[in-house]
Amino acid sequence: MNRLLPLLEEVRACxxxxxxxxxxxxxxxxxxxxxxxxIVGQAPGTRVHESGIPWNDPSGDRLRDWLQLDKAAFYDERRIAIIPMGFCYPGRGKGGDLPPRPECAPQWHELLVAELPEIRLTLLVGQYAQRYYLPERGKSLTDNVREYRRALAQGYFPLPHPSPRNRLWLRQRPWFEDEVVPALQAKVAQALM
Incomplete structure (x- = not known):
């Protein structure tokens, strides 16, 4: 029995x-x-909240660029699932958007992932997704991304958040775009074959 559609309705009514x-x-x-x-991200920003379309903002543009996917491919739910750590816009804090609400992932992730039997690769975008999914707790986002091959053994690919606010992180770590992004593109293409 198809359990995913009623489950998605439950999530959207949460x-x-x-x-x-x-x-x-x-x-x-x-x-x-x-x-x-x-793709496991953080939480919707205000633009995504308004549109109801995941990654429909400058962060999404950069993510799609990293993945070498156009919008048609990216939003094809038959090929790509997008489940954030927090499903709703959490509000604004001192340094930007607040962290994802802590209730969402424990309530919904395991149930949703169980209904996605064809997943070949999971992108963990940002520190919240990595803290939740990666078994080695306490590692920094930089260490997780640099050591992405270790996570690949479990089907995960850790990434920094593609937010424009992370320009400095990217500028200080040229190895990310030189080494990690080409490996990411190859793994995504392989997963979607």
Whole structure:
């Protein structure tokens, strides 16, 4: 029995952390049973909250560039699932958007991933996804990304967040775009074959 569609309806109707959301709940998720690539990001920003389309912002533009995917391929739920750590916009803090709400991933991730049997590769975008999914706790985002081959053994590919706010991180680590991005592109192409 297809359990994914009713589960996605449940996720999209979720109100678990409604009292904490300044713009109210609007869970953003994309998935199809035949998806081969899973992208686990942080949480929607205001643009994504408004549109309801995941990665529909400058961060998404950079991510698609890293993956060498156009919008049509990226938003094809039959091939790519997008499940953020927090499904709704969490609000704004001192240094930018607040972290993803902690209720979402424990409530929904295991259930959703169980309904995605064809996933070949999971991209862990940002520190929150890496802390949740990678078995070696306490490593920095830089270490996780630099040592991406270790995570690949478990089907994960750790990435920095592609936010324009991370320009300095990228500039200080040219090895990311020189070495990691080409490996990422090859792995994504292989997963989507």
């Amino acid at each position: 109100r678990l952390c409604e009292p904490h959301l300044p713009l109210g709940p609007r869970p953003v998720v994309q998935a199809g049973e035949s998806a081969r690539l899973l």
